[in-house]
Amino acid sequence: MVTQPSEHTGAASEPGSSWQDQVYDLLQRHNVTQFAYVPDAGHKRLIERSLADAGVHSVALTTEEEGVALLAGADLGGARGVLLMQSSGVGNCINMLSLIKGGGFPFLTLVSMRGDFGEGNPWQFPMGQATQPVLEAMGVICLRADTPEEALATVGAALTMAFQAGNAVAVLFTQKLLGAKKF
């Protein structure tokens, strides 16, 4: 999968100063020390930064639900983590979110959306359109971000809601923000 800069928003694409770097720095300032991910173009920069950072544990998952359980384990040990996934991966997490909701675990996930604004692949629509309802059905608060400025502010809000107020929160990086992959 190739990252496509958005023509709609002019999302920064130059490495080193992107909104993704600012998001990473923000997570770091909030003591997020565990990153769980399935490889994804939308989260490419965050994943690279986490892998290059000796101060964090960055874990490649085989399926996204593993990351849900991993973050619960991090919390049991007093650490903070974030799950980076694509909207299709949200579908793989549903039952495991029982652990988060039932256990009252703080939970933060950043979701790169497919199957919404400008999507050309029909396979992405069923889960893309179901992402927010499914998360909300399992007790996860959803916040959408359409621009780089919104992305940074929204991740900041989500960090507070998750780790200060103890909620489960998803930030949805929309295709207005990320751009739609061309088909």
Place this chain on the structure above:
Amino acid sequence: MAMQPDAASVAESMGLGFVLDRLQAVPALIGRHEDFLIVAGLAGTSRDVAALTGDGAHTYSMAGAMGGACMIGLGLAPARPDRRVLVVTGDGELLMNIGSLAAIGVVNPANLSIVCVDNGHYGETGYQKSHTSLGVDLEKVASGSGIKRSLTIQTEAEIAGGARLIREGNGTAFVLLRVKPTEPPDYKRDLNPATCRVRFRTACHS
């Protein structure tokens, strides 16, 4: 509550090497449970652990979210590098997220051990055969996933080696403990996942 397995299927399992009794083998393998922070899987293993520890505050046991036990261990281990983290789970729970072993093998946390209590059956749902009664070898899967320190225990004489493996060494350990498909301890533990979380965090950080 699960039904008892019938005598014929117990005998068949024993013929396949599932002969140890979990009521003795699990406590013998884990030994001094206070040495570990323990994550337990569903059903049988949660009761093994609850009976052994008196539903101790240093344990977090599941009763749902099947397939998560090993990954909870993978998140807990780096958060508490000063402690040894022990995941005790069953063959069915592990099979549900078998990719967890690949995720763990790649990271290879120094302070993580996994015990799979393998009775070859889904005991909680009526003792239907699991894949491990039908040829799947979870120690080979663990080993093939890159977990270098692994062992299968089928006899009493092998337990001492397993007890050493799970509490020593620098790297993740995996022990497959084959047991016959008989009932786990009858123990009523706290099933509330939220109170158990608070209990664990309080004990863990004091």
